[in-house]
Amino acid sequence: MTHKSLALISDNEAIQSSVARAVDRLDDHSLETLSGTLSSVNGHASQLLCDNDLLVFSLPEELDVDVVSDLRRSAGPGGTILALSDRDITLSEARALNKLGVDEILPFPIAQDELTEQIQRLTLDKSLLPAIYNPQMHRLGHVISVCPARGGIGASTLAINLADQLQGHSGFFRKTTKNKVAVVDLDLQFGTIATALDLQPSSGLMTMAQQGVTPDRTFIQQSMVQHSSGLEVLSAPENFMPLDVLTREQIAALIETLRMEFDYVVVDLPRVLVDWVGAVVNASDRMLMVSDSSVSSVRQACRLIDFFAKERLEPPVEIVFSRERKPTFRSSHHIEAQKALGRDLKFWLPNDERHAKQSLDRGELLSQTAKGCALSKSIRTMGHKIMSETEVGSNDQRNKAA
Ligand SMILES: Nc1ncnc2c1ncn2[C@@H]1O[C@H](COP(=O)(O)OP(=O)(O)OP(=O)(O)O)[C@@H](O)[C@H]1O
Ligand SMILES: [Mg+2]
Numbered sequence: 594m595t596h597k598s599l600a601l602i603s604d605n606e607a608i609q610s611s612v613a614r615a616v617d618r619l620d621d622h623s624l625e626t627l628s629g630t631l632s633s634v635n636g637h638a639s640q641l642l643c644d645n646d647l648l649v650f651s652l653p654e655e656l657d658v659d660v661v662s663d664l665r666r667s668a669g670p671g672g673t674i675l676a677l678s679d680r681d682i683t684l685s686e687a688r689a690l691n692k693l694g695v696d697e698i699l700p701f702p703i704a705q706d707e708l709t710e711q712i713q714r715l716t717l718d719k720s721l722l723p724a725i726y727n728p729q730m731h732r733l734g735h736v737i738s739v740c741p742a743r744g745g746i747g748a749s750t751l752a753i754n755l756a757d758q759l760q761g762h763s764g765f766f767r768k769t770t771k772n773k774v775a776v777v778d779l780d781l782q783f784g785t786i787a788t789a790l791d792l793q794p795s796s797g798l799m800t801m802a803q804q805g806v807t808p809d810r811t812f813i814q815q816s817m818v819q820h821s822s823g824l825e826v827l828s829a830p831e832n833f834m835p836l837d838v839l840t841r842e843q844i845a846a847l848i849e850t851l852r853m854e855f856d857y858v859v860v861d862l863p864r865v866l867v868d869w870v871g872a873v874v875n876a877s878d879r880m881l882m883v884s885d886s887s888v889s890s891v892r893q894a895c896r897l898i899d900f901f902a903k904e905r906l907e908p909p910v911e912i913v914f915s916r917e918r919k920p921t922f923r924s925s926h927h928i929e930a931q932k933a934l935g936r937d938l939k940f941w942l943p944n945d946e947r948h949a950k951q952s953l954d955r956g957e958l959l960s961q962t963a964k965g966c967a968l969s970k971s972i973r974t975m976g977h978k979i980m981s982e983t984e985v986g987s988n989d990q991r992n993k994a995a
Contacts, residue, residue, distance in 0.1 A: 597716040600641035601626045602634055603651035608677055608701055612649055615709040622716065631660045639664050642672040646716045651701070652678040658693060665694030673715050677701040684907045700906050707904075710845055710872070717849065734775075734852040735983045738860040738877040742884035742894040747915040747942065749785050749861050750949055751883060751972065752776060754959045756859040757822055758976025762960070770823050772856035772980075777827045777847070779873065780863040781836055784829025791956025792818050792826055799830035801847075802838040808847040813854065822958055825855070836867045845872040852876070857983075866900060874904045879979070881940070883913045884930075891930045898934065912936055913975075916944040918967070940975050943967045 601612050601624060609626055616624040625645070630653050631638055642648040642664060664674070676690060679701045687698050699711060737755070741748035753776055761771030778784035779798075787794040797816025801808055808816075817825045851858045860873055874880065880901070884894040894912070901908035912934055919941035920927065931938055945968035952962040959969035 598645045600645040601649045639667040642668040661693045734855045748883040752861040754972045759857040774857045775855040778829040787828035794831040841872045844869040848876040871904045913940040918943040
C-alpha cells in the first residue's frame with residue numbers, strides 16, 4: 594500500500610480528534626492538522642490540497658463560496674476535498690458545494706467506522722485503478738440500488754429489466770449498446786437473479802466472504818458472468834451464506850470498483866438491514882424504493898427511508914409503485930402515501946402478472962420475451978428517464994472538471 598497524506602483545516606476540536614482517530618486506524622495514512630477555517634488559512638489551503646491526497650475541512654456557519662471555488666480552481670481537478678458539517682445542511686447547499694468542487698460532504702458527528710471508511714474510499718489510489726484515472730475519461734458509473742418494501746413486490750424483476758434498458762440498445766436487432774451495465778444480486782440468501790436470467794450462480798461473493806478479500810478488478814472479472822443481452826451479472830451464491838460475513842469495507846470496495854468499470858451499476862438489495870447495506874446506501878446515486886399503495890407497504894417504506902437517513906444526510910430515494918398503472922388523477926390514498934413518504938410517487942409499474950411470470954419462467958428478460966407488453970414499456974420509459982437525468986449530471990461533472 595502506498596502512503597496517503599491528509600490535511601485537515603478545522604477549529605473544531607471534536608472534528609480534529611475524530612479525524613485523527615480515523616487516520617490512526619488506517620495503515621500508512623498520515624495527517625497534518627491546521628487550526629482555523631478555510632478563509633483564515635488564506636490561500637494556504639490550495640497548497641495543502643496539492644501536497645496531500647485528501648483535504649478535509651469543517652464547514653463554517655457562513656461559508657464563503659468564493660474561497661471554495663478559488664481552492665478548486667488553483668489546485669485543478671486532481672485533489673480530493675471532503676467537508677464535514679456539524680450543522681444541518683440542505684440538499685441544495687450540498688449540491689452547490691459539489692458543483693464548486695467539494696467531492697464529499699459528511700455530517701458530523703459521524704460514526705468512527707464510517708469516517709474511517711469514507712477516508713479510505715476518498716484516498717483510494719486512483720493510479721492503481723483499472724482505467725487511467727482522468728476525470729474526463731474514466732467511467733464514473735451511476736449506482737442504482739433497488740430496495741423492496743415487502744417481499745415479492747417485483748424488485749428483482751425491476752432490477753434486471755431496468756439494467757437491460759440502461760444499456761441503451763440501438764441499431765439492427767437492438768444489438769448495439771451505449772452503456773456498460775452491471776447487475777449485482779446482494780440478496781445473498783434468497784437472490785433469484787441467476788435463475789431469472791438462466792445463468793450459472795457465481796461463487797464470487799462466497800469466496801469474498803470466506804477469504805476476506807477486498808474485491809478489485811481481477812475479482813470482478815473472475816466473478817461476473819455475461820448474459821446474452823450484454824449485462825454483466827454478479828449473482829448471489831448457490832449455497833447458503835450467512836449475511837453478516839461480508840463487511841462494510843468489502844461491499845464499499847466492490848461498488849467503487851464496479852463504478853470504475855461500468856456506466857451503470859444496479860444493485861438488488863435484500864429485505865434485511867445488515868451493516869453492509871449502509872455501504873450501499875452511501876454509494877447509491879439513486880435508490881429505488883419499490884412499494885405499492887397498501888398502508889403496510891408504505892409504512893415499511895417509510896421505516897426504511899428513516900433508517901437510511903441515519904446513514905446518510907439525504908438518501909437519494911425515489912419511489913416506484915409496483916403493480917399499479919400510473920393514474921390520471923391521484924386518489925386520496927396516493928396523496929396520503931406521497932405525504933407519508935415525503936416525496937413524489939415518481940415511477941409506476943403496471944400489474945402484468947402474465948408477462949412477468951413468463952419471462953421469469955423462461956429465464957429471459959422482458960425485452961426478449963415480451964418487448965411490447967405494458968410492464969416492459971414502463972421499465973423502458975423509466976430507463977430513458979434515468980439515462981437523460983444521469984447524462985445531465987455527468988455533463989455537470991465534466992464542466993466542473995474543465
Ligand atoms: N409488475 C408486476 N406485475 C405482476 N407481477 C409481477 C410484477 N413484477 C414481478 N411480478 C411477479 O412477482 C413475483 C415476484 O417478483 P420478484 O422476484 O421480481 O419480486 P421481489 O420483490 O424481488 O421478491 P423477493 O422478495 O422474492 O426478492 C414473480 O412471480 C414475478 O413474476
Ligand atoms: Mg428479489
